[in-house]
Amino acid sequence: MSIDSRIPGFYKRSLDERRCEIAGRRGLSTDTVEAAFEKGLTPQMADKVIENVIGVYALPVGVGLNLRLNDRDYLVPMVVEEPSVVAAMSNAARMVREGGGFYGEADDPITTAQIQLWDVADPKAAAEAVTAASAELLAGANAAFPDIVKFGGGAREIETFDRGEGCFVVHLHVDVRDAMGANMVNTMAEALAPRVAELAKGRVGLRILTNLADRRCVRVRCSAPAEALATEGITGEAVRDRIVDASRFAERDPYRATTHNKGIMNGIDPVVLATGNDWRAVEAGAHAYASKSGVYRPLATWRSGPSGALEGRIELPLALGIVGGTIKVHPGARTALELLDVKTARELALVAAATGLASNLAALRALATVGIQKGHMTLHARSVAATAGATAEEIDRVVKAIVDAKQITLEAARKALETLRR
Numbered sequence: 484m485s486i487d488s489r490i491p492g493f494y495k496r497s498l499d500e501r502r503c504e505i506a507g508r509r510g511l512s513t514d515t516v517e518a519a520f521e522k523g524l525t526p527q528m529a530d531k532v533i534e535n536v537i538g539v540y541a542l543p544v545g546v547g548l549n550l551r552l553n554d555r556d557y558l559v560p561m562v563v564e565e566p567s568v569v570a571a572m573s574n575a576a577r578m579v580r581e582g583g584g585f586y587g588e589a590d591d592p593i594t595t596a597q598i599q600l601w602d603v604a605d606p607k608a609a610a611e612a613v614t615a616a617s618a619e620l621l622a623g624a625n626a627a628f629p630d631i632v633k634f635g636g637g638a639r640e641i642e643t644f645d646r647g648e649g650c651f652v653v654h655l656h657v658d659v660r661d662a663m664g665a666n667m668v669n670t671m672a673e674a675l676a677p678r679v680a681e682l683a684k685g686r687v688g689l690r691i692l693t694n695l696a697d698r699r700c701v702r703v704r705c706s707a708p709a710e711a712l713a714t715e716g717i718t719g720e721a722v723r724d725r726i727v728d729a730s731r732f733a734e735r736d737p738y739r740a741t742t743h744n745k746g747i748m749n750g751i752d753p754v755v756l757a758t759g760n761d762w763r764a765v766e767a768g769a770h771a772y773a774s775k776s777g778v779y780r781p782l783a784t785w786r787s788g789p790s791g792a793l794e795g796r797i798e799l800p801l802a803l804g805i806v807g808g809t810i811k812v813h814p815g816a817r818t819a820l821e822l823l824d825v826k827t828a829r830e831l832a833l834v835a836a837a838t839g840l841a842s843n844l845a846a847l848r849a850l851a852t853v854g855i856q857k858g859h860m861t862l863h864a865r866s867v868a869a870t871a872g873a874t875a876e877e878i879d880r881v882v883k884a885i886v887d888a889k890q891i892t893l894e895a896a897r898k899a900l901e902t903l904r905r
């Protein structure tokens with residue numbers, strides 16, 4: 484079902500009105516959305532998910548707006564504790580929308596298992612023997628997890644690496660379709676390891692996937708017209724050039740590149756969390772990929788295009804699933820996927836990458852103009868007021884007092900609250 488992700492004034496509405504609007508646009512009942520995000524995962528369900536459970540821990544879920552990707556609109560559920568992330572992403576996505584939106588493509592969903600051996604005396608002969616037995620090994624991998632073949636995936640390729648001093652590694656590349664695939668390929672790797680050791684004349688070491696999922700990359704690009712970037716007092720062209728300078732800085736300086744990439748993960752992680760995916764796996768893969776040249780580099784870069792628009796590109800590995808793990812158990816994850824209405828794991832990865840690129844644009848635009856603190860601290864004022872003890876009825880007035888006084892501190896919020904109560 485096609486929807487419009489542009490909802491002017493959404494932030495001004497009440498929580499109930501927002502739920503109604505989002506559920507209505509997606510054709511879901513408000514009760515479904517409420518059950519998923521009000522009640523959500525119960526302690527009893529959680530007790531079946533991890534060990535030593537004592538309860539559940541909630542985080543806010545917001546909806547990122549304005550995202551248009553490959554000519555389709557998406558409402559993006561985002562789970563995050565940091566104020567301003569959802570607003571900033573939605574704002575940048577609106578600028579990109581004026582240039583037609585995001586476009587991208589994702590690799591096949593390949594997850595790779597490593598079967599590692601020790602004591603391989605002749606790595607060249609081992610590589611030849613393993614490569615010659617590829618067909619047998621691929622068939623053996625599929626026999627260890629036949630379900631994946633039913634879904635159209637399966638083991639695709641064998642690769643070998645000599646890591647020196649008798650350390651020999653076999654990569655098993657598996658098309659895991661709509662799963663993240665860790666358990667699946669780990670099962671295959673354990674099943675194949677004895678035969679691989681026999682072929683390579685070595686001793687079995689570790690058998691587990693690699694989180695450097697570099698065969699499962701996503702590439703997204705966008706173009707924002709310079710006029711859309713203008714701020715009060717700074718022309719769009721000037722903002723564009725400052726964003727390009729900020730990108731070039733990150734391309735030269737790993738300290739800056741790390742924060743640049745954190746700004747990208749500000750968009751990606753909330754989608755990964757909302758959809759019940761493994762954020763540690765995504766983080767490990769993203770930062771390893773950023774270092775693939777030997778120097779830590781930005782995952783997204785920005786340039787001025789031939790028409791004068793700001794053009795951005797992002798590339799990173801994203802091993803995400805829409806089935807498997809605890810995705811179907813968690814009511815929030817299930818409903819987040821319904822809101823997104825993605826049909827494949829690749830489509831989810833594209834949405835996450837576009838959200839990351841939008842977040843990066845928002846951060847760079849703020850940094851290149853008024854600085855990050857102005858918008859961030861204004862939005863942060865609400866959590867400062869809540870920390871000071873303001874009730875739902877008091878919070879708006881406390882926020883106004885500390886924002887007007889340009890004193891967004893806990894001390895100022897406590898004083899404003901005291902004054903208000905007096």
Ligand code: NAD
Nearest residue numbers: 630634659660661662663664665666667761764806807808
């Ligand atoms: P999984 O074990 O739940 O396997 C996916 C299941 O989905 C399979 O049973 C498969 O048959 C089924 N399925 C249904 N429809 C499918 C479709 N269209 N495409 C593919 N499969 C389909 O989950 P997984 O994805 O193999 O593993 C993910 C889990 O493994 C995550 O919870 C992750 O945290 C965890 N894990 C991660 C690591 C790591 O990243 N290093 C290591 C171990 C485990």
